[in-house]
Amino acid sequence: MRGFEHLPPELRGAITGYLDHLAVERGSAGSTLDSYARDLRRYAEFLVGAGLSGLTEVGSAHLSGFLAELREGTEERPALAPSSAARALVAARGLHRFAHAEGLLAVDVAREVAPPSLPKRLPKALSVDDVGKLLDHAGGDDARGMRDRALLELLYSTGARISEAVGLDVDDVDGTGRTVLLDGKGGRQRLVPIGRPALRVLDAYLVQARPGLAARGRGSAAVFLNSRGTRLSRQSAWNALKTAARRAGIGGSVSPHVLRHSFATHLMEGGADVRAVQELLGHASVTTTQVYTLVTVNTLREVYAMAHPRAHASE
Template identity: 75%
Template sequence: MHVLPAAEVVTAYLDHLAVERGTARNTLDSYARDLRRYLRYLEQAGVRDFRRVTESEVTGFGAALREGDEVHPPLAASSAARALVAVRGLHRFAHLDGLTEDDPAREVRPPAPAKRLPKALPVDDVLRLLAMPPAEGERPLRDRALLELLYSTGARISEAVGLDLDDVDREERTVLLDGKGGKQRLVPIGRPAVEALEAYLVRARPVLALRGRGTAALFLNARGTRLSRQSAWQVLKTNAERAGISTGVSPHTLRHSFATHLLEGGADVRVVQELLGHASVTTTQVYTLVTMNTLREVYATAHPRALG
């Protein structure tokens, strides 16, 4: 039986992607780069016939991607996963096309992407951000109330703009949020947020409401209709820039900060889970990694023998 060079299979696979699958040029280029690296790995492993590739070569290649070598630096988990997807596609193509008897990459799974830790702002930055909207004018009063509510409750922006007037109980200082999957949760709201809401509801919302046709929405835009998620995100972004906070701001910035500051203050992770509306405590535990990183930094700089 003649030798089946791996390079021939790679060429045929890339042609198949380009011609029959209509794969985008950028994707083809990245697959070609990854598969060239795979070819070099097989060559160094002494595999000349593509039909002789086993699962151990495929997993070995995955490990090599993460470790790096003399020529290539180690790849991040996301890049290594992309390269393994290309290799899995290559072997699947060869098997389905009858070039190989089996698919050695079938059971090989790309590495799970590393958890991206949520970015929380320091308390001083949050306080500066909340103080940005002036205390006069319809839109500034609305923006101040919106930002205070987001930080005080940990609400998602979509949950905040979805609030109706009846969802806020100013006497009990609670807010009823409609979370993911139609699940509602009642969360407490701090006094500064209640005061900002009072100012908005008394001095700003009635003026904005006159421009619309009547709506129960809590937060209104300049036309007197419900504020959109995009507009609320723009409020957060604009005021963060005005406060000099240019990096690490996302629609969830105040939600992340709410969770992190609660845990740093000693709150139980399951209480924070309830407040955030997470279905699983595992999701909330990502924030404990953030606070642990902070503890490590403080420990490393404060303990006399931390570096010993």
């Protein structure tokens, strides 16, 4: 079954039983089952090559050795990408967990071997020029258009999460002090500066457009209102961004979080301290914010490669 016929009976039975469990009881998709079968076949062949015929003989050192082979490769098989190696180890750990739950193993040794931590993906950020195009194409002259422009200006100017922006109440905006009070994750509030261009657009919306929208509702305190006079939803805010991106001719997936990433990345590239950016973003730990330093290093590396006279000098 699934190319496991050549394996020792005990090992073959455990693997096919696990795959059947995934298919029947877990309802895993065919593509998922194929991936698991491929990873488990490699795991089984590794065990056989180590002289083992069943899971009862496997120790945590074998799992660690399997992970090392995945990452380093062999003469017969190339090394896997970190994400693929992690997936294969997850499949092997799942097999041991299943066998233990079924009473086939007295101890689940795979619990002692954690999947490798994957490198952090760098946040996607728009260029400063693209942000400018996006904001220039946001909204229009009617009430809804003024609202959408104000919303996107605020998102980029403050780095607010979309939930924080639509959660703003009128009293949270201090035009004199040029700040907004954001309600972040875990009930944590933070006071964030807002730039003059964004504040001008926001003030225009609050004075000229919001009263008309508010008159259709029942006195909502929300800054951003929908056509019924109630608080704007996150989905509607997302749609406003997608519309602006389409008008500006910006390809790819442009989400509200991309504006937040752009806010942080542009601050770091401008020389802002990582601790200050942490406070502005409302991150509980600076570790979360430090990913933006990687973005900055990549930018500096590109500048260096283009500008330094000996960046490409032969050794």
